[in-house]
Amino acid sequence: MFLQAELESMKVALEKLSEAPADQLDEQDKIWARDVRELSYDIEDSIDTFVVWGKGNEQAKGFRKYIDRSLDLLTRFRLRRKIATEIRDIKRSVVEVSDRRERYKIDSVVAQPVKINVDPRLLAQYTNAAELVGxxxxxxxxxxxxxxxxxxxxxxxxxxxxxxxxxxxxxxxxxxxxxxxxxxxxxxxxxxxxxxxxxxxxxxxxxxxxxxxxxxxxxxxxxxxxxxxxxxxxxxxxxxxxxxxxxxxxxxxxxxxxxxxxxxxxxxxxxxxxxxLKPLCLHNSRILLYRRIFGNEDKVKCPDEQLADVSNRILRKCAGVPLAIITIASLLSSKGGNKIEWFKVYNSIGTALENSLDVKNMRRILLLSYYDLPSHLRTCLLYLSVFPEDYEISKDRLIWMWIAEGFIQCENQGESLFDLGESYFSELINRSIIQPSYQGYSVMIEHCRVHDMVHDLICSLANEENFVTILNDVYQSSASTMVRRLSLQNSKIDQDVPWTTISIQQVRSIVAFQPAVNLMPTNQFRVLRVLELQNCQILQLCSLKHIANLFHLRYLGLRKTCIAQLPEEIGNLQFLQTLDVSENGLSSLPLTFVRLRRLMCLRIDIRTRAPKGIRNLTSLEELSMLCIDDSTDIVEELGHLTELRILDIVCRTGHNNSLQKSLLECLCKLWKMNPSLLLNLSFLSIAVRKLLQEDLEILGRLSALRFLNLVVDHRNLGILGKFFFGAGSFPCLIECDLKGFIGLVVFELGAMPRLESVCFPIDVQETIEIADGSGCFNLGLQNLPSLQHITIYFHRGGSSKGDVEQAQAALRQATEIHSNRPTLKICL
CATH class of the missing domain: 3.40.50.300 (P-loop containing nucleotide triphosphate hydrolases)
Structure with missing residues (x-):
């Protein structure tokens, strides 16, 4: 009780103190905050250790269980003495800190976070170059x-x-x-x-x-x-x-x-x-500021007259620097139209960039937005300092790491940790602290980047607070620092980590980006929660068998690490939430794997066979990539994984109708557990042998769908005929990729009003046949008002070179008469 109560008091005190910028705190406050922060880490580590000791071996059965209980009785007295000693040491440290300062008097509490979606006004700034100001x-x-x-x-x-x-x-x-x-x-x-x-x-x-x-x-x-x-x-x-x-x-x-x-x-x-490159003029600065706050129209005049004067004053201090304007605009948009709040922001900026464009003044502006974040978002943002500069960060990977660190806490029973993590991610994007990153023409936000100046800021703050220690080719942390989180960013394959010169017993996260990781002293990592070794060559360098002794581990990232197999001891990781062993070509998972009852995310390869008993992993929310074939005996077990949000499977069932029926029954059972799932479906990638017009119309009623990848086998089946995308279908679809059709695809007026990118196949002869006398042809592309990119998969068959050139000319002309002048890519 003492530890839990003391930890809660410390956290509230630190949150209150963190609301003030560091440069506004006196040195005594900073020293006190540092000491309390380190004590809170120690208390958390002790609580976790007590939990692990208290659990024992829950999985043991029969004679093994009897032996374990006997050993437990023999060692219980020793463990109790050790626990009592640790508690006494912590109490002594608390008294020492409190003697230097009056203890934990807090007048207010921090508001609870609410779920946030990405601000749609912001996306255009990163996707549409035509809308970039000036x-x-x-x-x-x-x-x-x-x-x-x-x-x-x-x-x-x-x-x-x-x-x-x-x-x-x-x-x-x-x-x-x-x-x-x-x-x-x-x-x-x-x-x-x-x-x-x-x-x-x-x-x-x-x-x-x-x-x-x-x-x-x-x-x-x-x-x-x-x-x-x-x-x-x-x-x-x-x-x-x-x-x-x-x-x-x-x-x-x-x-x-x-x-x-x-x-x-x-x-x-x-x-x-x-x-x-010159700063923006005042005219363009106003457009950028007002667009971010009030919408996407090019407003030069402030829509709210009472805010015109203060907005001009703020813009003069931003000195035409787009990053400063966007950062301040994101801060102001959270203040509503409150004139007093706007003036508070103005007064906080100081001279800023008005007199000189230097890093110190830019940092001051960025710090305004940092300290305006709720404490839980500041913690999540600082964690991004474990990633190297200009690194493309996977959204899902980041959220699972946040969860493993304990940064995401649900207040309501049944609330999803991952959904709450997504709202944190969206809020950081909305505030322009991180930038969405897109791949190709995709409009789905699956990655993000951190601007180099923001990255410099959070690395500096993380170092000051001993939140993250970074080891790279340039910077080596102080050996006297108690390392809490370690980011290895050495680019040289023969660069050894100085394990013997740094204090690592309290390390909670190790995230490596170097080509290889030398032998890690895993027996010294008492409280490690996150071990991320993606893309590192750990074959013959790290013993996975010893990793299984990291009892506190919540996140284990071994993607693309050249491992040949997982040890049986992996089943000892009772608290493991995320396991990623994809892109290694593992043939199977060990039988003990099914003991991981707290596992929430599992990523494997198509060829990796999951063991029987996967039904026990009832906490699973993501399972990918699972292959279902005639030799698979776990189809029925999938129906017990009722928490699944993401199920990525490949079906190789051939003509086994019985297995196909079992799989469909299993998927229907999962759907019944969450009947609203399809109503919110935004991403669909599906391959079927045969598709009818009425099937296409059913898909068109998925009102939230934004991405569709639809593959059919009509060419091999010889299915001809047109397919029509009718009026009102796919109202939110932005990206559409069609493969395997041999008949024409026609877009009617009112279909896909938000579609920006489309890919579909067409035959050379069909193109020539439907082209009119002027060389044009009509598939209804002009009915897609938002279209920006067209990709055509050209099937030339036995067509001559002249026919191919004629068909290509017809396609180009159809593109040129579209009001948006979309790009055209022809794939032969």
Whole structure:
């Protein structure tokens, strides 16, 4: 009782103290907060340890259970003495801290979090380049410069202060021009690049395949020798890095364009074609501010007259820096139209960027938004410092790590931890603290990035609070620090972690991004909750058998780590919530795996066989990727996993009707447990042999569906005929990918009003046959008012080269007459 009560008091005290910016606290308060924070960690660790000791071996049966109980009686006295000693030590520490300061007097409590969805007004800022404020004129200047055929204009280096929008501008130009080139690539360089990985990524984007030679520079150079190419190199800090990359970029006769971005003028001048990016003018600053707060219209005049004066004052302090304006706008939007609150924000900014564009003043603006966050969101944001600069962070991976750390706590019984975590993620996006990241034309937010200035800020704060310790090529943490969370970011494969020189007994998280992890002293990690080794080569370097002794472990990430099997001892991890062993090619999971009763997320490969008894994992919310074939005997067991939100299965049942029927009955049982599931379905990827028009109409009534990937086998079955997307169908669909159809696909007026990207197949002969005398043809593409991207899978059959060219011309003309002038990609 003492530990629990003391911990609650400490947490409330720390939350209250954290509401004030660090620069407004005196040194005594900071020292006291540091001591209390470390004590709260120790108490949490002790409580967890007591829980593990109290559980014992719950899974043991028969003679094994008798032996375990006997051993428990023999060791209970020793454990009680150890527990009593720890409690006495903690009490002594609490008294020492309280003697230096009056104890934990708090007048208010922090409001409970509410579930948040992503603000739809924000998404356009990251998806639609046409809506980026003040960027059109700059794009025009740079495009005209790049269209000049002088040697010195083939390279442009955009230089400017952090937050001015260099990356946004470079990406807008990239999206505008990339279709004019044979190949293209957009690569983030960052301050401490891993050059081998950078070159591999560059080659993959250019060639659409992995490199096959050790010398990637030569392979890139040879590949580009006969190609017209366009490359963007974002965020270069060191001219030596540019010189190395330049060796891979040949001056060929086909032509090329290169854009670089940097904060350093000297680097830009040496790269060549330096373009100094200027801050936004007051006119465009107002548009950006009011658009974020009041909606997407280009408002120059403040919609609320009483806020006009204070908004102009705020904008002058932001000095035309887009990141500062967006950050402040997100803060103001949470204040409503309260003039007093707006003036409080204005007074908090100080001189900010009005007098000088420097990092210190930009940090002051970012800190305003940081301290405006509720305490639970500040904790979640600081955790992002475990990821390297410019790292693309998976939303689901991040949320499961938050859950494992205990950052997400549900107040109401039955509430989903993951759903609450998603609302935290959405709130950070809404406040422009993190940026959504999209893949291809997809509009689903599955990843995020942290702006480099925000990343610098949270890394600094995490270090000050001893929240995360980062070890990389540049920075080594102090050996005297009690490490709580450890991020390994060494890029050299032979770089050993100095386990013997840092205090690691209280480490709660280890997240590794280096090529290999040397032998970890797992016997010293008493309270480890998160172990994330994704993409690390741990074969012969770490013993998975010893990992099973990490009894506090909640999250184990072993994706793409070259492991051959999991040890039987994995069943000892009674508190494990997330297990990711995908992309390793494991043939099976150990039988003891079914003991993991608290497991919520399981990710395996298609070829990995799950053991019988998976029905016991009743806490599972995500299960992927599970293969169902004729030899599978767990179909019936799936019906007991009633908490599933995500079930990713591959069916290879052939003509086994009995197995197919059992699987359908199982899925229906799951659906009955949550009948509202399909009403909120936003992502659907489905493959069926045969689809009828009425089936398509049923799918069209999924009112929340945003992404549809529909694969049929009509070509092999010889099913002809048109398929119509009727008026009112798929009202929220944004992305549609159709494969396997051999009949025409027609879009009627009123169908898919929000569709932005569509992919579908068509035959060359059909295209020619339905084209009218002018060479045009009508599939109803003009009825899709939001269309931006079209991809056609062309089946040429026995058509001649002339027929193919005629069909392609008809498709291009149909695209050109669309009011949006969508992009067209034809895949032969």
């Amino acid at each position: 960027i059109d004129e700059v794009i025009k200047i740079l495009v005209e410069r790049k269209e000049a055929y002088r040697q010195q204009d083939k390279i442009v280096s955009i230089v400017g202060f952090g937050g001015l929008g260099k990356t946004t501008l470079a990406n807008a130009i990239y999206q505008k021009l990339r279709a004019q080139f044979d190949c293209s690539a957009f690569v983030s360089v960052t301050q401490n690049p891993e050059m081998d990985k950078l070159f591999q990524d560059l080659f993959y984007q250019l060639a659409k395949r992995n490199n096959s030679r050790i010398n990637v520079i030569d392979e890139i150079s040879e590949f580009l020798q006969s190609k017209r190419y366009f490359i963007v190199l974002d965020d270069i800090w060191d001219i030596s890095v540019w010189k190395m990359i330049r060796c891979a970029l040949p001056d060929n006769i086909c032509g090329y364009r290169v854009i670089t971005t940097t904060r350093i003028l000297n680097v830009a001048e040496q790269v060549g074609g330096a373009y100094k």
